[in-house]
Amino acid sequence: MPLSQDPSLPGHWTDEEPLECVSILPEMRDVATICFQAPSGRAFRFLAGQFVTLELPVPGGPLYRTYTISSSPSRPLSLTVTIKAQPDSIGTRWILDNLRPGMRVKALGPAGRFTSAQHPARKYLFISAGSGITPMMAMTTLIYDQGRPSDIVFVNCARRPSEIIFRERLEHMASRIEGIDLKWVVEEPDRFQPWTGYMGRFNQLMLGLMAPDYLEREVFCCGPDPFMTAVREALAGLGFDMDHYHQESFQAPQVPGEVAPGPDLPEDPQPEADLMAEVAFDITGTTATVPQTQTVLAAARGAGVAIPSGCTFGVCGTCKVLKTAGEVHMVHNGGITEDEIEEGYILACCSNPMGKVVIDA
Template structure:
């Protein structure tokens, strides 16, 4: 049991095994396993925390960590929801071998990726794939407690049929105010029209889904590349990253994988107190500016006209040739990888790093 987690009298502790009582298929290669304590003791944890299972795979025990997908408001059982990847060993063993009545050793619950650590009236939950599990736990707790909370719940998946917990969340949204569900898929299912968001989650979608994102406590969970894109989108829009929290996996030496809330990686984002310089080569103008200024804003302040449209990195109108130097660019599809390799940037969403020379 985590040292920061006080164990209630009579509650389950990890000195007792977990008994599998049911296995529920959720979506392709995704199952939810429900556990109970053989003693009947209730589970005490915080929504968003994790537990580590000891799996008796051939060749020795394997330790795998899973976020708890159930809510502490339903303490008589504990569920974990997992997706089998092509390289999965532990999850594949669970799907192929675990059956009701079997028991497993476990350690936990633990972890600080929980809304209990960061209470707020407004939340923004952003997840991809099985990263939805801690968001499900936190949302179910908010739903069960009955107190009004404003939650924008964003989940990204490859197809609508692969959105985990979709029906359960939609049912909750019909029974309580304040739960706003937003689904983003890469492509629709065959022969099934899709009217929601489609593509890759970006700043434009964020602005449409939660116009007041600056006022929200943000929780993010998913693959590292996905979380990095979310961090960059928020930082590029001026979000206070002290109110951003993410869940990440890492594998220390022993006893096995552990789930922690990590310090935010250094994404080398533009900073207010770091100065840059833009040289407009054709115009013969050099302008100093903070890194947080966009190339478009600096050009306008210098009296240099750059055609622009959306100012959101979508339309591509402000595409400009960079002759030298580096920029930090977070675009929303208005430029291709080939154009970037050729040296083009979108002035509206590019921040200069050091000295930058433009063909203007």
């Protein structure tokens, strides 16, 4: 009987034992899935969505890099990480260029709180970009392996269709059971390959089309920081209960010379219903006192000030007005340019006043 299947082995793998690389599966350019096993044959115990920190023997001393586990705890005899090398990568580049089957590396963990196990729900909304798909893959695979009825809206954003990691495996799972609803968003199509899915940057309009019942879902988000900020602001702007929003934040074990990571969510002031704001309309001489959660457009209508509007979703730009003083929290969907924002313009339909604001209207 192979050692990895020996039921007499006591306990589970711990990070006192190194990981042995057993295979490397290229996913696409600069992306690969590394499969590890315990040299002792012990099984792995972790929560779907957690990560491990690898100690990499790069020239100049060990380098510590944290990677989300892309495999599911329902398949405990191996542990995989799916890695993507960026142009400035050091550790990931070393793995892709140097790691080979049979080599062993030290690991710390598993660790992390970004897991559906701590937030059980009837409905999930997984939103990711690029390699941020890895924890979503682990959580979806676990739900798939459990064989119970599921309700997952799975959104992944990539530059091109050919750069969607795990696309074939996810589509296979979605074809075998009900309840896995895949939504791909790309910035541009592949050459000579028709694309009939979503195109552009993820926004509130797409969210409403992909998951009309998003208010009822537990949301998990992972990707580059600007992407997660945009998703968080889009949800907050639509009145989503942010207690049900979770985003990836590595809480890695402390390693030599490393600074402890910060909290789960960065500071990002949001409009609050119990805080009042004052909106002054310069031309008409009218002032409205409203909760921060009310938009400038709603405040104008309540004060009898006419501001033209169209979609009320931050797309058409009809309600563009000049803000001459104060701050607003604005979540738009392309109806205003960065240059216009720098000049002081806002979209009244999707801007919440934060304190006293003066509008040229």
